[in-house]
Amino acid sequence: MAAVKLYPPRPEKVYLFGTCLIDMFYPEAGLDAMRLLEREGIEVIFPDDQTCCGQPAYTSGYHDEAREVARAQLGLFPEPWPIIVPSGSCGGMMRAHYPQLFAGSVDEALARDVAGRVFELTEFLVHVCHLPLKDRGESETIAMHTSCSARREMGLADTGPALLAKLGQVELVEQARASECCGFGGTFAVRHPEVSAAMVEDKTQAIEAAGAKRFVTSDCGCLMNIAGRFAHQGKDVQGEHIASYLWRRTS
Amino acid sequence: MSAVQDAVHTYTPREFHRQAHDALGNPQIRDNFRRAMDGLMDKRRGVFSDWDLETLRELGANIRLRALAKLPDLLEQLEANCQANGIRVHWASDGDEACRIIGEICQSHDARAVIKGKSMVSEEMHLNAHLEQAGIEALESDLGEYLVQLNEQTPSHIIMPAIHLNTDEISEIMHTRTGTERTRDVDYMTAAARQQLRERFMAADVGVSGVNFAVAETGTLCLVENEGNGRMTTTVPPVHIAVTGIEKVVEQLRDVPPLYALLTRSATGQHVTTYFNMISGPRKPDEHDGPREVHLVLVDNGRSSIYQDDELLDTLRCIRCGACMNHCPVYTRVGGHTYGTTYPGPIGSILMPHMLGLEETKDLPTASSLCGACGEVCPVKIPIPDLLVRLRKESVGQGRGNVPGAGVKRSAKEVAAWKGFEWLATHPAAWRRTTALAGKLQKLLPSSIGPWTDYRSAPKPAKASLHALVKRHRRGEGES
Amino acid sequence: MSSRETILKRLRERSDGPLTAPVSDFAVVTGRGWDAAERVARFERLIGSVHGEVVHTSRASWTDTLAEVLAAKGVMRLALGRQHPVAAEARSALADGGVELVDADRDIEEWQREQFESVDAGLTSTRGGIAETGSLWLWPTPDEPRLISLVPPIHIAVLDADSIEDTFFDVVECHAWAQGMPTNALLISGPSKTADIEQTLAYGVHGPKALVVIVRHTGGVPA
Secondary structure, X not given: OOOOOXXXXXXXXXXXXXXXXXXXXXXXXXXXXXXXXXXXXXXXXXXXXXXXXXXXXHHOOOHHHHHHHHHHHHOOOXXXXXXXXXXXXXXHHHHHHHHHHOOOOXXXXXXXXXXXXXXXXXXXXXXXXXXXXXXXXXXXXXXXXXXXXXXXXXXXXXXXXXXXXXXXXXXXXXXXXXXOOOOOOOOHHHXXXXXXXXXXXXXXXXXXXXXXXEEEEOOHHHHHHHHHHHHHOOOOOEEEXXXXXXXXXXX | OOOOOOOOOOOOHHHHHHHHHHHHOOHHHHHHHHHHHHHHHHHHHHHOOOOOHHHHHHHHHHHHHHHHHOHHHHHHHXXXXXXXXXXXXXXXXXXXXXXXXXXXXXXXXXXXXXXXXOOHHXXXXXXXXXXXXXXXXXXXXXXXXXXXXXXXXXXXXXXXXXXXXXXXXXXXXHHHHHOOOOOOOHHHHHHHHHHHHHHHHHHOOEEEEOOOEEEOOOOEEEEEEOOOHHHHHHHOOOEEEEEXXXXXXXXXXXXXXXXXXXXXXXXXXXXXXXEEEEEOOOOOOOOOOOOOEEEEEEEOOOHHHHOOOOOHHHHHHOOOOOHHHHOOHHHHHHOOHHHOOOOOHHHHHHHHHHHHOOOOOOOOOOOOOOOOHHHHHOOOOOOHHHHHHHHHHHHOOOOOOOOOOOOOOOOHXXXXXXXXXXXXXXXXXXXXXXXXXXXXXXXXXXXXXXXXXXHOOOOOOOOOOHHHHHHXXXXXXXXX | OOHHHHHXXXXXOOOOOXXXXXXXXXXXXXXXXOOHHHHHHHHXXXXXXXXXXXXXXXXXXXXXXHHHHHHHHOOOEEEEOOOOHHHHHHHHHHOOOOOEEEEOOOOHHHHXXXXXXXXXXXXXXXXXXXXXXXXXXEOOOOOOOHXXXXXXXXXXXXXXHHHEEOOHHHHHHHOOHHHOOOOEEEEEXXXXXXXXXXXXXXXXXXXXXXXXXXXXXXXXXXX
């Protein structure tokens, strides 16, 4: 359970840490996050040397490798601006695990400083930007899957739905067992493919049964998993990162 | 009746993948667990609704941590107070020694029949098999344990041992093994079991039980139960042997109410169990019932090793409520037997590697999506996901080497892969070239990538990476 | 070295060094502040939710209520103590009735099969009740041994309304349990039950199928 976080006033500038999955597979989501922030009059700095937060190696037990990857990110945010991460999973890694990964090393203070400035995108939009949204889209019914990292590691079960609630034409339905994991879990999906498949199968069935033709999520791992399952079955249920959804409907 | 066994079916953690495959393909198992776990999660949510749960969990964690901080002193105090109360105390370094001690006590009374209350520690040390080898019959009296024993199985859940079986299957087992008429009437089956077991309670020479909390301050053994078999086991036979892990001790009597409140609510969503049975000695000269002799067997079996390490220590806070398995999306789908260990689910995956070694249990720490549901509901706030990661770290040889079998999963191929990842992710220019190239080559990339694409479509790298899109965006070029 | 010495030595010579014991704040399990009426109401609601039956009566006429309960349940043979006022009053009130009184203050070896097979109900006093969980607390005595609240198919427990306290923690603290524990201390919350057959509740698996709590009031008796 994440500790209660005190939110700063709206800053002039922020850093965007795009995450490796967005960089390679869902770059539009990263760009849309940037557009949402810029529309609020916030200058977005995208450090060009960013790569990956190191989480895949970390959860696999390869902490030496994870630490080096993380260390390569630590120096990218020299000014005291907030660091916005459009992923609960990577945000959770940076906020919760960086301090412990560097504990006792020369970079510990820097790791703590970075961790303290990390905000998940929807968290920042709700609690710092108090984001106003004017819905220009057609009316539709959607579901949201909040990632386990956002929900539990970062304590952000409500920020995604809070943003969607501001879209007047959108009805958000809750699928059965909404808080249950979709089965992605990074390398879990590869190491235990059958169990993971059973989990994502149940998740897609629940979303469909809720009557949603579309689902949004704030994590691209879950998106890749759930949308990949829908596509594999030839089902007409579309998945989208919440940043893209919000931008698309309000621009 | 797939779950009704004709012969002993043994499960092993080495075969996790095969066992998971079998369980996933068994609709009966899937359905039994899904419904049971949904019910348990709902009940737990309801029963905590009017509590300041976080404060209570904080207190629970704090009480357990305090007990562990003083563990050696408390064990000595427990021993002294138990002895002063007339309870004989024995110490066992491992399961075999504990079995030997219990066997010897039984033999000293010429015992032929042992009746058992529910005890996971006795499962951990395979007590029943040991006693049977010595010609002593050990009969389980908790209804779930009894059914599982009739079916020559092991428990699939630490609180609800027969949760993998449905009513029809249980009816078939009772019919085959005890001649009970086939029925779907649960009351009828319960009454039949009551009748069958009452004779056995009267005939038993020794009762063996577990312990939920052992109170150092007063030399008191606490047992939590609903059925009354625990009270029977600890009251009817002339000799009572309680067996427990050394970590179950708490400092004071006042530590018990908060832990009991957390245990019953977390386990089964009950405000309280039917019985809370606190035993502080054998029958006194003027008393008319209760055992003439009470023994306490304190079992280490790997616990003192776990105790050495500041991080792993948290494992020993566990009060065995089973909430972690009830809320685990993996356990819910594969069931308890798939793990092949005495303790299944998340707690088993962080505990069993210490008892069996990582070689035997190498698939358990990875059998989790790290979704955090277990840690979220743990009544004593064990950071189970962090401990799973720690064991993964030990498996690949990057831990402190404090777990038997550390390094067993280290392979040159995997190390090379992660070194490659590290190199790429620490060389930003190369990273950018790689993501750009992946986008250009997307048509050439395989649409089938191992197990992922057996169930899902393959993700396609975008034509332009976020790095590239941001550059265009900055130049004010047309986007997407 | 004995196992005892080995274990204690390993724990004492802990490789990561000695641990610091935290201090506990027990506020969350005490200080409910319920009044007498609320305690009774909560007790009844909670024990009722797990199939405990509650009958209210006055201190003066409780044995009439007992007789009614025995008649309603068809109890022919009742096991009970002798010295405790509850047992003594019950004995004198039931002396001329149709219920056979079975002495519970005998060594169990003398009457085990009788107790298991031909006693319809056991009557016991209680030391108090717990409002928060709907529990009774009993310290069995030579007069009222452990098994009479367990073996017969019906357990009838007599509880004074003013002995109900808020929480288990309050009971342990207020009555200084740690100063001297009996051989056996019990909390009882409803009749014996199990959900081991497909989560379906069934009562009376090993212990009583029914628990009747006769709550005695000195003031007004709630409707």
